[in-house]
Amino acid sequence: MHRLLTPTPARVDLALLILRVVTGIIMLMHGWQKVFQYGFAGVSQGFAGMGIPMAGIVGPFIALLELIGGIALIIGVLTPLFAALLAADMVGAIVLVHLSKGFFLPEGYEFAFALLGACLALMLAGAGRYSVDGSLAGRRPSRS
Numbered sequence: 413m414h415r416l417l418t419p420t421p422a423r424v425d426l427a428l429l430i431l432r433v434v435t436g437i438i439m440l441m442h443g444w445q446k447v448f449q450y451g452f453a454g455v456s457q458g459f460a461g462m463g464i465p466m467a468g469i470v471g472p473f474i475a476l477l478e479l480i481g482g483i484a485l486i487i488g489v490l491t492p493l494f495a496a497l498l499a500a501d502m503v504g505a506i507v508l509v510h511l512s513k514g515f516f517l518p519e520g521y522e523f524a525f526a527l528l529g530a531c532l533a534l535m536l537a538g539a540g541r542y543s544v545d546g547s548l549a550g551r552r553p554s555r556s
Contacts, residue, residue, distance in 0.1 A: 421541075428540030432485045435530040439498055440482025446475035462509050474501055485534065488543020492535050499531035 446455045452472040459467035459474075477497055484494040502524045510521035517523055539545035 424537075425541040425546070428534070428537055429488075429542040431530055432488055432491065432534060432539060432543065435498075435527065435534065436482045436485030436487075438482070438527065439478045439485060443475055443477070443479025443482055446471075447479050450475075464504075464508050474504075477501060488539035488545050491539035491543065491545050495531045495535035499528055499535060502528035502531060 450458065452475065455471035455475050456468045457471075459471040464470055478501065481494040481498045481501075484490055485498075505524045506521045506528065510519065510524055513519040513521070515522050515525075541550075
């Protein structure tokens with residue numbers, strides 16, 4: 413196999429960095445929009461209009477999760493936890509909002525599905541070396 417196609421630990425860490433930062437920016441911007449443009453009342457009203465249960469609680473929770481979770485992914489802190497929570501967010505978005513509208517955008521679930529895949533990958537793989545999680549893992553004493 414050509415050496416450019418052979419995964420190395422450094423390339424995997426770089427790939428995780430790219431996946432984390434891109435996914436984190438998308439989540440951060442969606443959370444930012446919900447918190448600072450729509451506000452909690454607007455998000456709650458929008459979620460209620462989409463038929464999401466307990467919209468007054470779920471709307472603000474999701475807004476903050478996307479905002480804080482996006483930041484957490486970007487810097488790579490508690491990555492598996494935030495990735496799992498954001499994956500659950502995307503499952504909810506797919507099932508409750510987008511599934512009935514088909515696969516393709518503008519209203520289908522393809523974008524939420526791609527974010528679900530990215531979050532699941534980060535949940536399973538972790539943040540990689542270029543992250544707060546990676547820095548903290550490098551400082552822990554070996555358990556041998």
